[in-house]
Amino acid sequence: xxxxxxxxxxxxxxxxxxxxxxxxxxxxxxxxxxxxxxxxxxxxxxxxxxxxxxxxxxxxxxxxxxxxxxxxxxxxxxxxxxxxxxxxxxxxxxxxxxxxxxxxxxxxxxxxxxxxxxxxxxxxxxxxxxxxxxxxxxxxxxxxxxxxxxxxxxxxxxxxxxxxxxxxxxxxxxxxxxxxxxxxxxxxxxxxxxxxxxxxxxxxxxxxxxxxxxxxxxxxxxxxxxxxxxxxxxxxxxxxxxxxxxxxxxxxxxxxxxxxxxxxxxxxxxxxxxxxxxxxxxxxxxxxxxxxxxxxxxxxxxxxxxxxxxxxxxxxxxxxxxxxxxxxxxxxxxxxxxxxxxxxxxxxxxxx
Amino acid sequence: xxxxxxxxxxxxxxxxxxxxxxxxxxxxxxxxxxxxxxxxxxxxxxxxxxxxxxxxxxxxxxxxxxxxxxxxxxxxxxxxxxxxxxxxxxxxxxxxxxxxxxxxxxxxxxxxxxxxxxxxxxxxxxxxxxxxxxxxxxxxxxxxxxxxxxxxxxxxxxxxxxxxxxxxxxxxxxxxxxxxxxxxxxxxxxxxxxxxxxxxxxxxxxxxxxxxxxxxxxxxxxxxxxxxxxxxxxxxxxxxxxxxxxxxxxxxxxxxxxxxxxxxxxxxxxxxxxxxxxxxxxxxxxxxxxxx
Numbered sequence: 001x002x003x004x005x006x007x008x009x010x011x012x013x014x015x016x017x018x019x020x021x022x023x024x025x026x027x028x029x030x031x032x033x034x035x036x037x038x039x040x041x042x043x044x045x046x047x048x049x050x051x052x053x054x055x056x057x058x059x060x061x062x063x064x065x066x067x068x069x070x071x072x073x074x075x076x077x078x079x080x081x082x083x084x085x086x087x088x089x090x091x092x093x094x095x096x097x098x099x100x101x102x103x104x105x106x107x108x109x110x111x112x113x114x115x116x117x118x119x120x121x122x123x124x125x126x127x128x129x130x131x132x133x134x135x136x137x138x139x140x141x142x143x144x145x146x147x148x149x150x151x152x153x154x155x156x157x158x159x160x161x162x163x164x165x166x167x168x169x170x171x172x173x174x175x176x177x178x179x180x181x182x183x184x185x186x187x188x189x190x191x192x193x194x195x196x197x198x199x200x201x202x203x204x205x206x207x208x209x210x211x212x213x214x215x216x217x218x219x220x221x222x223x224x225x226x227x228x229x230x231x232x233x234x235x236x237x238x239x240x241x242x243x244x245x246x247x248x249x250x251x252x253x254x255x256x257x258x259x260x261x262x263x264x265x266x267x268x269x270x271x272x273x274x275x276x277x278x279x280x281x282x283x284x285x286x287x288x289x290x291x292x293x294x295x296x297x298x299x300x301x302x303x304x305x306x307x308x309x310x311x312x313x314x315x316x317x318x319x320x321x322x323x324x325x326x327x328x329x330x331x332x333x334x335x336x337x338x339x340x341x342x343x344x345x346x347x348x349x350x351x352x
Numbered sequence: 353x354x355x356x357x358x359x360x361x362x363x364x365x366x367x368x369x370x371x372x373x374x375x376x377x378x379x380x381x382x383x384x385x386x387x388x389x390x391x392x393x394x395x396x397x398x399x400x401x402x403x404x405x406x407x408x409x410x411x412x413x414x415x416x417x418x419x420x421x422x423x424x425x426x427x428x429x430x431x432x433x434x435x436x437x438x439x440x441x442x443x444x445x446x447x448x449x450x451x452x453x454x455x456x457x458x459x460x461x462x463x464x465x466x467x468x469x470x471x472x473x474x475x476x477x478x479x480x481x482x483x484x485x486x487x488x489x490x491x492x493x494x495x496x497x498x499x500x501x502x503x504x505x506x507x508x509x510x511x512x513x514x515x516x517x518x519x520x521x522x523x524x525x526x527x528x529x530x531x532x533x534x535x536x537x538x539x540x541x542x543x544x545x546x547x548x549x550x551x552x553x554x555x556x557x558x559x560x561x562x563x564x565x566x567x568x569x570x571x572x573x574x575x576x577x578x579x580x581x582x583x584x585x586x587x588x589x590x591x592x593x594x595x596x597x598x599x600x601x602x603x604x605x606x607x608x609x610x611x612x613x614x615x616x617x618x619x620x621x622x623x624x625x626x627x628x629x630x631x632x633x634x635x636x637x638x639x640x641x642x643x644x
Contacts, residue, residue, distance in 0.1 A: 142623035324457030331451025
């Protein structure tokens with residue numbers, strides 16, 4: 001081989017933190033070169049992607065709002081990936097969460113009561129949880145790869161929502177528009193303060209980060225998760241039940257994805273539509289890896305990718321760049337992160 | 353009905369061919385012990401670049417070749433990371449899929465809604481790529497089960513440590529397998545846009561790459577089970593389209609769910625038949641770093 005890998009003796013703390021930063025910068029440089037090749041102005045791009053989202057109070061709040069579902073889903077995925085379980089169907093669990101929670105809002109249409117909103121959030125979480133348990137149960141019972149089943153279920157969830165919104169749940173007064181009724185005020189997650197945009201979901205996301213820090217770092221369960229991921233045989237001998245752990249990590253990631261779904265539907269859309277996600281479930285995978293499977297790291301990466309997502313919305317107008325540009329960048333970013341991880345573990349020798 | 357049979361058969365075969373080709377490629381990859389989850393990304397790059405190439409060069413055959421090469425280049429990127437840098441194969445494959453979906457959309461943007469140059473049909477309405485897929489089936493089965501090269505490839509997949517100790521070039525064998533898988537996925541994608549649908553639209557692979565991956569699991573090590581599974585899927589795809597057109601009272605969304613649900617059902621049936629995890633290569637998905 002032209003290139004060979006030599007394991008490093010120990011990995012310094014500094015390198016661990018610097019690696020994702022370098023990966024991000026490398027991905028940015030490549031993207032900048034591509035933009036130049038496409039004949040776009042780099043100054044405009046920098047304005048659109050970085051300066052604008054960060055300089056007005058309005059857009060800063062937008063960034064935090066976008067980071068909320070990403071953080072919630074990524075926190076759940078961290079549990080799964082740390083246990084070496086691959087839940088790549090978070091997108092589907094998100095959709096089912098929005099669907100279940102939205103169903104409560106539709107059923108309670110015209111009613112008053114402080115119970116409606118909590119019931120919606122709980123229903124959303126329950127929906128995501130149950131939907132997340134399907135691939136876990138299929139893996140436990142039939143040995144089916146959770147990667148494939150969870151992904152297949154994304155398509156199923158999207159089609160089911162599409163059916164409901166165009167069929168039984170369609171708002172009959174909305175002139176054939178495929179959408180549900182507009183949610184009442186009692187079913188809407190309102191702003192935290194008068195005139196602001198941030199809602200209670202932001203606090204729930206922070207709570208999830210805190211919970212994950214405690215659970216992963218300080219509890220027996222967190223230890224079982226990491227042990228199962230890193231040394232499954234040893235974890236088995238230590239008495240950790242492999243099947244139960246699979247169910248647990250899928251339940252957590254499904255519930256958090258479902259919560260993210262209903263928060264988005266209630267706070268930002270105020271109705272159910274045929275499509276309620278912009279690929280948050282997939283973007284969250286990149287968030288989790290960019291944050292090095294660390295809850296606080298995920299929070300920071302969610303904010304970074306949220307800036308990018310806000311920028312990409314403006315870029316569609318200002319630079320005529322389709323959303324595909326952002327998606328390609330995310331794939332590139334994940335590749336750079338993985339290369340960075342490899343380079344912290346190995347030295348690369350050429351021509352050995 | 354009887355006189356319609358050849359026609360129905362031909363449509364089923366056309367629908368199944370991209371699955372057959374992509375799954376055969378991934379089958380070889382997984383036999384060598386590598387799990388490349390980037391099939392969807394390689395496939396859509398083949399669909400997009402193949403279509404773009406065909407329109408620009410005004411030749412659909414050249415388009416098919418370009419699509420296959422595009423898939424191979426994506427596979428090369430996967431190999432650089434997963435084999436060269438020993439990165440996690442699941443995560444690398446996902447990255448290739450996300451990257452491919454985005455890049456294919458960018459490249460295909462100017463070609464949405466354009467017609468493609470014509471391709472002459474052969475006997476019974478079967479096109480050259482269908483014939484090629486037949487050759488590919490026999491060739492793959494023969495190569496894997498009847499030749500020394502196939503034995504080496506399977507040995508590398510079964511236990512990379514032992515293969516390395518025997519002096520077999522583990523990473524080189526895997527590189528070739530991965531590149532072959534990319535070539536197949538790219539060709540399957542180009543077939544989809546140039547022959548099956550005859551137009552390019554973003555996201556047109558619609559999970560077919562993932563279904564191909566499921567077919568490899570379903571194959572449990574046998575090329576012929578893989579092929580049978582792929583044609584069964586082709587039949588489901590066609591039946592679902594006819595049911596939608598025939599308005600039999602079932603909402604179209606439920607019919608569209610069928611291929612995805614059937615994938616899961618097929619894997620459950622496989623497991624109930626007592627073949628849980630059977631036939632997967634021993635070293636599947638594990639990175640290999642030779643210690644000289």
